[in-house]
Amino acid sequence: MYLYDKFRDLIGHGVVNIAVPWFLIVILLYLAVFTCSHNRSLRLRIRRLKQEISELEKISSQVEVSRKVLSSPDERLSAILNTLNTAGKWAGIGLGEVGIGDELERDGYYVLPISLVIKGNYNQIGRFINWIERCDNRIQFTQIRLETKAGRIVCELKGEFIIL
Amino acid sequence: MGSIVGLDISDEFIKVFEFLPGENRISCATIRLSVGDTASSCKRVIEIFEKLKLCRDNIVVNLRGSYILARSYQPPLSNKADFEDWFVNNIESLIPSTPIDDVVYSYQRFKSGRVLIAFARLQQVRRQLDFLKSCNIAPQMIDASALALYNVFKEHPWTKQRSDFGILNLGYKRSELLLITGGEPYGVNEIDFGVGYYKKAELKNFVLSLQSVLLRVLSYYKRSAGLEIKKIIMTGDYKRVPGLKKNLKEIMDMDIQTPNPFRLKKISSSAGLKHNPSYTLAYGLALKGLDSEGINLIPYEEQQAQKRLKYRTRMKQLAKKSLIYAGISAFVLLAIILFFIKNNQKFSKLIEKLELRRSTFNTVINENRVISEKLSKLQELSRKRVFWSEFLYHLGSNLPAGLYFTELKSDFRLVSQGKEVVRKTTVQVKGKAKDYKAVLNFIKVLEKEYHNIVIESIKGEGECTFTINLEI
Numbered sequence: 001m002y003l004y005d006k007f008r009d010l011i012g013h014g015v016v017n018i019a020v021p022w023f024l025i026v027i028l029l030y031l032a033v034f035t036c037s038h039n040r041s042l043r044l045r046i047r048r049l050k051q052e053i054s055e056l057e058k059i060s061s062q063v064e065v066s067r068k069v070l071s072s073p074d075e076r077l078s079a080i081l082n083t084l085n086t087a088g089k090w091a092g093i094g095l096g097e098v099g100i101g102d103e104l105e106r107d108g109y110y111v112l113p114i115s116l117v118i119k120g121n122y123n124q125i126g127r128f129i130n131w132i133e134r135c136d137n138r139i140q141f142t143q144i145r146l147e148t149k150a151g152r153i154v155c156e157l158k159g160e161f162i163i164l
Numbered sequence: 165m166g167s168i169v170g171l172d173i174s175d176e177f178i179k180v181f182e183f184l185p186g187e188n189r190i191s192c193a194t195i196r197l198s199v200g201d202t203a204s205s206c207k208r209v210i211e212i213f214e215k216l217k218l219c220r221d222n223i224v225v226n227l228r229g230s231y232i233l234a235r236s237y238q239p240p241l242s243n244k245a246d247f248e249d250w251f252v253n254n255i256e257s258l259i260p261s262t263p264i265d266d267v268v269y270s271y272q273r274f275k276s277g278r279v280l281i282a283f284a285r286l287q288q289v290r291r292q293l294d295f296l297k298s299c300n301i302a303p304q305m306i307d308a309s310a311l312a313l314y315n316v317f318k319e320h321p322w323t324k325q326r327s328d329f330g331i332l333n334l335g336y337k338r339s340e341l342l343l344i345t346g347g348e349p350y351g352v353n354e355i356d357f358g359v360g361y362y363k364k365a366e367l368k369n370f371v372l373s374l375q376s377v378l379l380r381v382l383s384y385y386k387r388s389a390g391l392e393i394k395k396i397i398m399t400g401d402y403k404r405v406p407g408l409k410k411n412l413k414e415i416m417d418m419d420i421q422t423p424n425p426f427r428l429k430k431i432s433s434s435a436g437l438k439h440n441p442s443y444t445l446a447y448g449l450a451l452k453g454l455d456s457e458g459i460n461l462i463p464y465e466e467q468q469a470q471k472r473l474k475y476r477t478r479m480k481q482l483a484k485k486s487l488i489y490a491g492i493s494a495f496v497l498l499a500i501i502l503f504f505i506k507n508n509q510k511f512s513k514l515i516e517k518l519e520l521r522r523s524t525f526n527t528v529i530n531e532n533r534v535i536s537e538k539l540s541k542l543q544e545l546s547r548k549r550v551f552w553s554e555f556l557y558h559l560g561s562n563l564p565a566g567l568y569f570t571e572l573k574s575d576f577r578l579v580s581q582g583k584e585v586v587r588k589t590t591v592q593v594k595g596k597a598k599d600y601k602a603v604l605n606f607i608k609v610l611e612k613e614y615h616n617i618v619i620e621s622i623k624g625e626g627e628c629t630f631t632i633n634l635e636i
Contacts (some may be wrong), residue, residue: 017483020489028497035504040509049518056525059532066535130553137546145573163536
């Protein structure tokens with residue numbers, strides 16, 4: 001306080017009484033600006049994080065869908081039979097003989113050989129194949145054989161179920 | 165700007181005039197002084213100041229008496245610096261028989277080049293200042309005698325016409341005659357004569373006495389300065405002598421006017437002041453305070469002390485105001501800072517939560533990458549496959565009349581095509597047709613879509629069987 005009084009006498013009461021509080025105000029102003037800009041950067045960071053999370057959530061839901069598409073090893077057979085059965089129902093034909101072979105290695109992936117026999121008319125067979133081609137691209141037919149027996153068409157299909 | 169107070173101080177009275185420029189607020193009062201009893205005089209002054217709530221910061225007073233001299237001169241040098249040198253060198257010759265250290269002097273330069281110089285005895289100035297100090301009054305300026313009357317009548321037609329005329333301010337025991345020449349003050353003369361000498365029965369004698377005093381003064385100026393005064397403005401307490409103007413006019417054969425001083429300066433009647441010439445000089449002093457220019461007989465040291473005091477007071481006031489504003493600003497800024505700090509804490513916690521949530525997606529990101537690769541591989545394989553349903557649809561929809569299939573089988577083989585190994589699918593179509601033409605039509609249809617069409621066999625006459633190979 002002694003030094004402050006000396007300084008005040010030297011400079012003048014008014015100058016000191018005005019300058020000191022306003023100097024403090026300048027410091028407060030600086031702090032206010034600093035906290036304000038920090039607040040702004042935090043808000044921006046929050047916005048970015050929220051955007052990121054919402055994108056990640058989208059990806060997550062896509063992954064969920066993809067998981068279903070790719071199905072786990074335990075569900076492969078049921079997935080194949082389910083697809084064939086649904087296609088048969090949709091085309092209005094019954095499934096005949098269905099054969100699923102052992103896993104074979106291809107160029108960087110594996111396949112399960114499939115063979116099946118269906119009976120119906122030309123349109124029904126076409127609809128059956130079309131449904132599978134549209135709805136499950138993991139089942140890919142490589143060979144087809146149509147034969148007329150006793151007025152009905154017997155269709156032998158050979159293909160693969162792709163395992164990724 | 166605050167209000168300004170003019171104090172017209174004589175031996176018997178103090179006439180007070182306060183006005184607030186721009187607001188037409190006027191206060192005026194006459195304080196009777198007790199001769200020889202300074203204490204009771206002071207008490208009355210303080211009472212009036214408190215009663216009328218008069219401002220104490222901006223006060224202009226005058227100093228009367230035989231120890232005052234105010235006269236204008238034509239200096240030999242018109243340049244300001246040269247004049248000041250001349251003034252300092254000739255000051256002693258300008259003051260009649262008084263040591264320079266015992267005198268307070270001040271001067272005012274006019275546009276014409278003339279300089280009005282006022283002197284007063286230091287002792288008298290100090291006496292007046294002490295009296296005012298005991299009344300808690302620190303005047304801003306001390307004017308000489310009745311010079312301030314010039315401020316009131318500056319706008320009078322005679323001043324504007326630059327006529328030579330006198331302004332007679334009648335007091336109680338003493339009066340003043342201010343001479344104006346060329347529109348500027350020439351000098352003031354104190355007259356030991358006033359309305360206090362008037363008695364009702366002696367109007368004629370009073371007028372004659374006043375005439376003789378005036379003639380004596382005017383003839384002096386005529387002799388010494390060649391001033392021919394034929395016009396007089398009468399102000400002050402002349403209303404105490406009824407018929408004075410008329411009688412004086414008749415006796416002296418002069419143009420005597422008694423204009424309303426307040427009308428000249430356009431102070432409206434709403435200000436509550438009627439034509440009361442008694443306060444003309446006090447009003448003139450207040451007007452002088454408005455400009456803060458001209459003669460000021462406050463000693464130099466006092467002026468400096470006053471300036472310092474004024475500066476300090478102003479700085480203190482400024483500091484007070486500044487402290488209030490700084491306090492408010494500090495409060496607002498602190499509130500803002502606290503608000504942001506609290507907000508920032510909240511945001512930081514939210515960021516922590518969000519980052520934690522984001523980290524839970526790391527496995528998803530990796531899985532997504534693997535799945536994406538798998539899906540793109542699957543798409544690639546899908547693109548290369550044969551769409552049998554399309555093939556069957558195409559065949560079925562383009563089948564010519566009289567032709568049907570009996571068997572359709574496909575086969576595939578791997579063929580090297582540059583560096584790549586490509587799957588080639590061939591289809592064998594067996595069927596029957598009513599004639600060759602139907603088979604040919606069918607082949608035409610196939611040729612539009614497929615290639616490497618080979619007719620393996622066509623047999624029969626009339627109805628025929630056929631076997632066709634094609635590549636898809």
